[in-house]
Amino acid sequence: MKIPRAQWETVLAHAREGYPFEVCGVLLGRHDSEVRVQAVVPVVNRETEQPRVRYQIAPEDLIRVQREGRTRGQEIVGYYHSHPDHPARPSETDRRVAAEGLSDGVVHVVVGVEKGERAHGTAWVFRDGAQGFEGEALEVE
Ligand SMILES: [Zn+2]
Numbered sequence: 001m002k003i004p005r006a007q008w009e010t011v012l013a014h015a016r017e018g019y020p021f022e023v024c025g026v027l028l029g030r031h032d033s034e035v036r037v038q039a040v041v042p043v044v045n046r047e048t049e050q051p052r053v054r055y056q057i058a059p060e061d062l063i064r065v066q067r068e069g070r071t072r073g074q075e076i077v078g079y080y081h082s083h084p085d086h087p088a089r090p091s092e093t094d095r096r097v098a099a100e101g102l103s104d105g106v107v108h109v110v111v112g113v114e115k116g117e118r119a120h121g122t123a124w125v126f127r128d129g130a131q132g133f134e135g136e137a138l139e140v141e
Contacts, residue, residue, distance in 0.1 A: 001034065001035035001036070001037060001077075001078070001107050001123050001136055001137070001138060001139070002034065002035070002036045002037065002139045002140075002141055003027075003036075003037040003040075003138070003139070003140055003141065004037070004038075004140075004141050005140050005141060007037055007038075007039065007040045008121070008140045010040045010042070011025065011040055011080050011109060011111060011121060012111060012119040012121060013119075014042045014082075015082035015111040015113045015119045015121075016113055016116055016117065016119050018045070018082060018084075019082075019084050019113050019115075019116035020052055020084045020085070020116065021045060021051045021052055021084065022045055022047070022051060022052065022053065022054065022055040022081055022082050022083070022084060023042065023045055023055070023081065023082045024042075024043060024045050024055040024056075024057055024079065024080065024081040024082075025040055025041055025042040025043050025079070025080050025081075026040075026041045026043060026057070026062070026065045026076055026078075026079055026080075027039075027040060027041075027076070027077050027078040027079060027080060027107060027109065028040070028041060028065070028068070028069040028072075028074040028075065028076060028077065029074055029075070029077045030074065030075065030077065031075060031077045031105070035077045035078065035107050035136075036077075037077060037078070037107075038072075038074055039069070039072070039074060040080070041065045041068065043057055043058075043061040043062075043065065044058070044061065045057075045081075046058045046061075052084060053086075053093075054093065055081045055082075057079070062076075077106070077107055078106055078107030078108060078109065078123075079106070079107075079108055079109070080108070080109035080110070080111060080121070081094075081108075081109075081110065081111070082110075082111045082112070082113050082119075083110060083111065083112045083113070084113050084116075085112075085113070085114060085115065086112060087112055088110050088111060088112030088120050088121055088122045089110055089112075089122060089124070089133075090108060090110055090124055090133045094108065094110070094133075095131075095132055095133060098126045098133070099126075099128075099131050099132075103126045103128070104126065104127060104128040104129075105125060105126070105127075106125070106126050107123055107124070107125055107136060108123070108124045108125070108126060108133065109121050109122070109123050109124075109138075110122055110124065121138070122135070122138065123135075123136040123137070123138040124136055
């Protein structure tokens with residue numbers, strides 16, 4: 001996937017600011033031969049029980065973002081969330097949640113945040129066939 005530097009910085013800053021809780025958001029853009037992110041929309045983490053290790057995007061937030069994107073000719077191409085003091089790769093919970101939905105080809109960015117300071121992100125694509133994540137090249141432009 002490709003993402004403009006300013007949008008990438010928005011994702012990393014959101015992850016740092018939300019520490020020690022997980023933050024989440026939606027990636028808008030185009031999905032042609034590759035995923036090209038054009039806009040990043042932070043949303044509220046609706047998880048109330050374990051917000052340090054879980055996140056939840058409310059359906060109404062998703063619908064709102066989808067509408068926002070449509071007016072600009074952008075689709076939802078993926079999601080991002082943070083892992084406070086945990087590695088920047090999908091957890092088993094992330095895999096299970098993704099497997100519950102129809103998410104083939106959807107990009108998931110995972111941002112590890114160490115002590116609320118250092119943020120490091122990686123990109124993944126979920127494959128229904130393999131029921132798991134594949135590493136995705138991340139190009140910040
Ligand atoms: Zn996760």
